Amino acid sequence: MTAPPPDPAPAEHRPAGRVVLAGAPLGRPTDASAGLARALAAAPVIAAEDTRRLHRLAADLGVAISGRVLSFFEGNEQARVPQLISALQDGSDVLVVTDAGMPSVSDPGYRLVAAAIEAGLVVTALPGPSAVTTALAVSGLPVDRFCFEGFLPRKGGSRRRLLAELADERRTMVFFESPHRVAESLADLAQALGADRAAAVCRELTKTYEEVVRGSLAELCDWAAGDVRGEITLVVAGRPAGSAEVPATELAALVSAREQAGHGRKEAIAEVAATTGVAKRLVFDAVVSAKRVI
Structure with a gap:
């Protein structure tokens, strides 16, 4: 006679689960790591930004998902976190997968990570693609020091104020942007940083219609x-x-950006002179010359 299976360990005796942040392909499913495929097949709970995309990715990888799949996107992230923390405390690993790239990098994940750390739970990651480092690598711009600013503000005034603050940033800067706002954002960047500033637009990275435009x-x-x-x-x-x-x-663009952010012209010229090391007289001349051109 076969012995009955042992009773499951009481919840207080079971080890807590881990948050596993999984990097998803930016484009081609075949770019997914073997580790991601194994994790999708084995995870007891998967928190997915888009459940339909998750199932398509699993199908492309030939993976059968056996765990519980929960939607986890910007609109429900805050409300979903307590449920995921409860699953972790009950002993289930939670695999976090976004549409593309690494969770919590301008995608859902940060709130869960913060809550898990506060609760003393383990947070780890499956390394994967990142649009930030991929774009940096192909841009041709200096990569020894850089900063990531996420998505630019949608409203023009807020966007211009942020760019005015970044006018003196010496590190290479990386931004995400919607295709519908990229023209406006590039115009504001040119106004705030100078039309001659070198940049690159990386579109559809690693996908069929990938395009990198430099200039x-x-x-x-x-x-x-x-x-x-x-x-x-x-x-x-x-x-x-x-x-x-x-x-x-x-120089003229730096002054203009500060003026649009609410500074007086005299104050803006003084600030630009101080941050660039250029004499105030030369900054003033640059502003006057720019107005003549206009």
Whole structure:
């Protein structure tokens, strides 16, 4: 006679589960790691940004999902976290998968990570693709030091205020942007940072219609005047070090950005002079020359 299975251990004696952040392919399913395929097949709970995309990815990888799948997107992330924490405390690992790239990098995941850490739970990751580092690598711009600013604000005023704050940033900057707003954002970048600033638009990275367009912000503004589609990552060079490397057009743009952010012209000129090392008289001359051109 076969012995009955042992009773499950009481919840208080079971080890807690782990949050596992899984990097999903940016484009081609075949770019997925073997580790991701194994995790999808074995995970008792999967928190997915888009459950339909998750099942398509699993089908493309030949994986049968046996665990519980929960939607986990921007609209329900905060409300879903307590449920996921409860599953973790009951001993279930929770695999977090977004549409593409790494969870919590401008995608759902951060709130769960913060809550899990606060609860003393383990958080780990399956390394995977990242649009940030991929765009940096192909941009041709300096990658030794960079900063990631996520999505630019949707409203023009908020976007211009943020860019005014970044006008003196010397590190290469990476932004995500919607194709519907990329033309406006490039125009604001050119206004705030200078039309001559080097940049790259990375569109549909690793996908069939991948396109990387490199040039000055002015040139990219011209490019964006057409029909732009797909997922966009912008990479923008930082401010050149040394006053000799700051062209008059950029000085004028820096002043203009501060004025649009609410500073008076005299104050804006003084700030630009202080941050660039350029004499206030030369900054003033650059502003006057820019107005003559206009």
